Amino acid sequence: MNYIDNVIFIFVLIVGIGFFVFNIKKIIRNIKLGTAIDRSNNASERWRNMAMVALGQSKMVKKPVAGILHIIVYAGFIIINIEVLEIIIDGVFGTHRAFRIFGGFYQFLIGSFEILAFLVLISVIVFWIRRMVLKIPRFWNKEMAGFPKNDALNILYFEMVLMSLFLIMNAADQSFQLANGGNPISQLVVPIFHTYSIETMYLIERSAWWLHIIGILIFLNYLYYSKHLHILLAFPNTYFANLNAKGKLNNLEAVTNEVKMMMDPNIDPFATNPDAVNDVPSKFGASDVQDLNWVQLMNAYTCTECGRCTSSCPANQTGKELSPRAIMMKTRDRLEEVGKNIDKNGKFITDDKQLLNDYITPEEIWACTSCNACVEECPVNIDPLSIIIDLRRYLVMEQSAAPQELNSMMTNIENNGAPWQYNQMDRLNWKEE
């Protein structure tokens, strides 16, 4: 009979982790729907970026208050997870605080966890106040209405509950309190229980223990549905981020081949080159998520909707429709929709929708000044600008749907080598003026 607890625990653990793995596989499949892009070069610089930006949070502290609070929550999250290891061992083998064999060091560890848990609790409450009381504008843009707002709050509530359960569990554990080591915070909670019987205390401790681990497993599985995936994806996302100067846009290779052919008098344009045929993409630029590269799709899953990009965007600051965060959120929404389509049909069956127009409007992407403020701001090196440019490419090269004034500008460049209507032969006239 004594083994029932352990069996239930192992069952819960397997279901929790199994379901998480099942969903992560879907995310990986969806990211792989993107086109190829080679980001394998410069491994040492990539590792350094990941260490600095993801692990070291170097870009978070550009906003010091949010940055430091975030580091506390992040450090707490990682370090307190050592405690989860003990919980799993206890759960599987029916032990109680298996790591107690480490003696004084164990007390030191648990003591640190308690202090961290308390700091995390405070930080998360401050985060909640920033969102709901101070109403910092970037948390209230229109793309945050509905689920995105609740998602952010759910995560905060989750963390509050998990941290509280951890402290309650320690406070209600009488043998732990009697040892009186490593309980700097929980001992302050103990007086609340002073009228309770030993049996009640035991019940509270066990309940907190179970709710804590079940809560963690639910939280783990909530990641898939939430903006909180950044705790995992920030690492590959910073590793595979663009290393070139921000001003450099990629040159479309398929276009290069065609332009070279047009310009080289020795190439017979009618000769069929079997290699070249395969190089021609189905379309220029991107109109749907499958046209974006896999790094751009990973960007979309990584975005945690902090809105630093949008708050720094000149178009958004001046009331335009464009919001770089919304570009990332809409890309993810469409990608999820395509993923569900594949789940249902075994392969993607056209649904007469696409990222462009059905999710992201031309008005949004034409408002961009390509200033790179969003790219600069992103704490995990997401690149919304590259998606905007790829959508523009589709509009212009596939649909000839640029705003009229831009068509005039491009016609001028074609005809007289300048965006305005001046004769190229007059280019040096300034010298005599």
Add this chain to the structure above:
Amino acid sequence: MNVPTMAEMMAQGKQPEVLFWVGCAGSFDDRAKKITKAFVKILNNANVEFAVLGTEESCSGDPAKRAGNEFLFQMQAMTNIEVLNAYEVKKIVTACPHCFNTLKNEYPELGGHYEVVHHTELLKSLLDEGRLTIEGGKYKGEKITFHDPCYLGRANDIYEAPRELIKQLDAELVEMKHCKSDGLCCGAGGAQMFKDAEKGTKEINVARTEQAIDVKPNIIATGCPFCNTMMTDGVKATNKEADIEVLDIAELIANANNL
């Protein structure tokens, strides 16, 4: 003003130290032409052997590329690269950060490999080499704020060269709240210069000009012909024409040296 062309240089069997890529704005826009001339005067004065392409120059393709027209961009780029390579150009300087960015970052893959510098970088190196001296007197006591062009700053991480030059002027360099990597765009990039803005509550150039006005400068310095236009319009829109002048770094130096 001595402005030799590459064709003339070649005819004399000479190769200039650097090619000055004037750009479309610098060639045709009335305000930007003044920047071009100021820069040429400084080069002449510092005895820098330079040349321009003149009528052989054509749009770098930047606005077409940012508008999404990769075909037109690459047509322009490859045509320009043919000309530049025919003249065996090694080093290019330009006063336009958009041309600068495109020539520097986007031409190499298409066969155009050059050392490309922004005019503020070249002026800074002339200063360091002792070939250029900057007279401080004229701007003594003035308050100058520098508006970072996106394609110089964030796009290429060049923040210090223009500031080092301003510091030579004996003027007070005041920084806007949003400067350097945190700078706000003037609103012209990404081909916005050539179209009306989308519907919104404000023009970007006015928003940026207001940020500049907050630090009460006499002069807003820029290093980009498009930023210059946008900030000049912003100063007009905020009725500050009497108090604030918008000048390129090259103009500041040419004025300071009475060129």
